[in-house]
Amino acid sequence: xxxTPGSSLALGISLxxxxxxxxxxxxxxxxxxxxxxxxxxxxTITNPQTMAAVRLTVGQSALVTxxxxxxxxxxxWVLVRDxxxxxxxxxxxxxxxxxxxxxxxxxxxLGLYGPNSPLDLHWAYTRNAVTLALAFxxxxxxxxxxxxxxxxxxxxxxxxxxxxGATRLTIFRRVILPSLVPAIxxxxxxxxxxxxxxxxxxxxxxxxxxxxxxxxxVRVLTHIENGSQASAAAVASLMLAVALFVIVLLDIIQxxxxxxx
Amino acid sequence: MSIEVSNLTKKYGDFYALDDVNVSLxxxxxxxxxxxxxxxxxxxxxxxxxLDTADHGNVSIEGVDATKLPPQKRNVGFVFQHxxxxxxxxxxxxxxFGLEIRKTPxxxxxxxxxxxxxxxxxxxxxxxxxxxxxxxxxxxxxxxxALAVEPTVLLLDEPFGxxxxxVRKELRDWLRRLHDEVHVTTVFVTHDQEEAMEVADEIVxxxxxxxxxxxxxxxxxxxxxxDFVMGFLGEVTRLGPVRLRPHDVExxxxxxxxxxxxxxxxxxxxxxxEVRLQVELDPEFGSSDPVxxxxxxxxxxxxxxxxxxxVWLTAAIGAVTVPAMVAV
Numbered sequence: 001x002x003x004t005p006g007s008s009l010a011l012g013i014s015l016x017x018x019x020x021x022x023x024x025x026x027x028x029x030x031x032x033x034x035x036x037x038x039x040x041x042x043x044t045i046t047n048p049q050t051m052a053a054v055r056l057t058v059g060q061s062a063l064v065t066x067x068x069x070x071x072x073x074x075x076x077w078v079l080v081r082d083x084x085x086x087x088x089x090x091x092x093x094x095x096x097x098x099x100x101x102x103x104x105x106x107x108x109x110l111g112l113y114g115p116n117s118p119l120d121l122h123w124a125y126t127r128n129a130v131t132l133a134l135a136f137x138x139x140x141x142x143x144x145x146x147x148x149x150x151x152x153x154x155x156x157x158x159x160x161x162x163x164x165g166a167t168r169l170t171i172f173r174r175v176i177l178p179s180l181v182p183a184i185x186x187x188x189x190x191x192x193x194x195x196x197x198x199x200x201x202x203x204x205x206x207x208x209x210x211x212x213x214x215x216x217x218v219r220v221l222t223h224i225e226n227g228s229q230a231s232a233a234a235v236a237s238l239m240l241a242v243a244l245f246v247i248v249l250l251d252i253i254q255x256x257x258x259x260x261x
Numbered sequence: 262m263s264i265e266v267s268n269l270t271k272k273y274g275d276f277y278a279l280d281d282v283n284v285s286l287x288x289x290x291x292x293x294x295x296x297x298x299x300x301x302x303x304x305x306x307x308x309x310x311x312l313d314t315a316d317h318g319n320v321s322i323e324g325v326d327a328t329k330l331p332p333q334k335r336n337v338g339f340v341f342q343h344x345x346x347x348x349x350x351x352x353x354x355x356x357x358f359g360l361e362i363r364k365t366p367x368x369x370x371x372x373x374x375x376x377x378x379x380x381x382x383x384x385x386x387x388x389x390x391x392x393x394x395x396x397x398x399x400x401x402x403x404x405x406x407a408l409a410v411e412p413t414v415l416l417l418d419e420p421f422g423x424x425x426x427x428v429r430k431e432l433r434d435w436l437r438r439l440h441d442e443v444h445v446t447t448v449f450v451t452h453d454q455e456e457a458m459e460v461a462d463e464i465v466x467x468x469x470x471x472x473x474x475x476x477x478x479x480x481x482x483x484x485x486x487x488d489f490v491m492g493f494l495g496e497v498t499r500l501g502p503v504r505l506r507p508h509d510v511e512x513x514x515x516x517x518x519x520x521x522x523x524x525x526x527x528x529x530x531x532x533x534x535e536v537r538l539q540v541e542l543d544p545e546f547g548s549s550d551p552v553x554x555x556x557x558x559x560x561x562x563x564x565x566x567x568x569x570x571x572v573w574l575t576a577a578i579g580a581v582t583v584p585a586m587v588a589v
């Protein structure tokens with residue numbers, strides 16, 4: 001491989017920037033996680049309360065990501081293909097969960113589902129609250145990754161499929177959906193990553209009850225407040241591994257689906 | 262008659278894309294819909310395929326009234342200008358698409374796809390992705406895909422429009438040979454008169470939403486129904502009261518003929534074997550535009566014509582002429 005001076009400079013700058021921002025801090029986390037040795041590390045992450053928090057976080061994030069895959073694609077479809085009153089407004093509003101400080105999101109949801117719920121839905125401090133808050137903050141990701149791809153789709157291709165005898169459902173399943181898969185998986189990875197990292201909106205709404213509604217990020221904070229940096233780092237490194245695993249998994253799924261179609 | 266179009270009208274707002282069009286396209290032939298861009302020819306083709314709907318009128322295909330049928334039920338093969346390939350499928354999968362939808366047995370699909378790829382000379386590319394093919398190859402793949410479902414008619418919308426001149430010419434000859442092999446009723450849209458003249462058995466000239474003339478290439482060239490058809494099918498020049506082809510202008514260097522138009526050669530251009538002249542008529546003969554004349558090089562040499570020569574022009578005997586429209 002040969003690089004021009006310009007592109008080697010760009011590559012160098014990119015690597016340094018990436019190292020400073022990402023690689024070095026991540027390494028620091030892994031190093032400080034090993035402060036208490038291997039057995040201390042295992043002890044921390046196999047602690048029942050931690051395990052419960054990990055299960056809750058990963059499970060809810062996966063659930064919400066699945067919901068987003070369906071709903072995000074549907075919303076993107078509606079925004080691109082349908083004409084209705086208020087479409088422009090909806091298109092702008094979609095980004096609000098993303099733009100809002102998450103603590104404000106928590107406040108909004110608490111107002112609606114909290115003790116004084118005008119809907120008479122008392123979901124605050126239950127698992128439903130976790131699902132709800134995660135769904136709220138991750139809503140835009142798949143919509144925003146799928147939307148531009150859907151806009152760019154060639155209408156000719158659908159007409160070609162129709163004249164070959166394909167019904168609308170077949171056209172969607174065999175022609176449109178395969179083109180959307182890369183965008184959907186990219187959105188799903190973002191959505192999942194955001195969900196396992198979520199803190200602000202949950203801290204108000206979920207009540208942080210151990211073994212019930214406590215998520216990993218809250219657990220990490222507890223460790224730090226207790227002065228145990230090493231335990232916090234240990235839990236953090238576990239989540240790092242989970243995030244990495246899911247991103248790689250989604251990438252493999254995407255390759256499989258693209259290759260099969 | 263394979264395709265029968267009657268009283269077809271299609272409006273976009275106030276604009277008539279098609280204005281009461283009636284046309285019959287014969288079975289087994291290769292027909293060109295020829296006309297300038299925006300003249301309505303693509304709209305007509307898309308309405309035949311069911312991809313657009315007409316405001317009024319009927320379309321019947323092989324005797325079946327297709328006016329209200331969706332594109333899926335018309336059994337029409339359609340080829341698009343920009344190929345419309347399924348990007349995520351291999352070449353073989355693209356061609357197999359229509360057959361798989363019809364639940365054709367796997368072995369049969371494989372055999373048919375093999376045959377079709379052979380026919381369009383893409384056998385060695387079966388497992389490639391469309392992005393690895395050139396424009397011409399993609400269009401041949403699109404053609405094989407359309408032929409796979411054994412359509413009653415094959416419709417091509419400016420099929421060579423996105424290709425460069427050389428490939429276009431190759432594909433044009435190839436389409437003609439393919440049609441001689443397969444004999445499926447074929448209609449293609451083009452704005453290129455040379456393409457239509459070279460490939461088609463029959464040409465339908467469409468302009469401003471109306472059919473101007475229907476006929477064989479020779480008929481259209483030799484007996485144009487009107488000024489528009491004459492002008493669209495080849496170069497035209499004006500000599501006094503008539504319009505005619507530049508090669509039908511007879512040039513003399515002496516005022517022998519009665520009614521000859523005297524003038525002066527203002528431009529002489531040699532292109533290959535022919536010589537193109539611009540002749541400014543003497544002022545009393547009015548015409549503001551110079552007359553274009555084409556003659557062979559040897560003829561020009563024998564007359565000893567050069568810039569500034571005094572010449573007398575007449576319409577050649579048997580020349581195709583139409584009355585010139587009054588200049589505004």
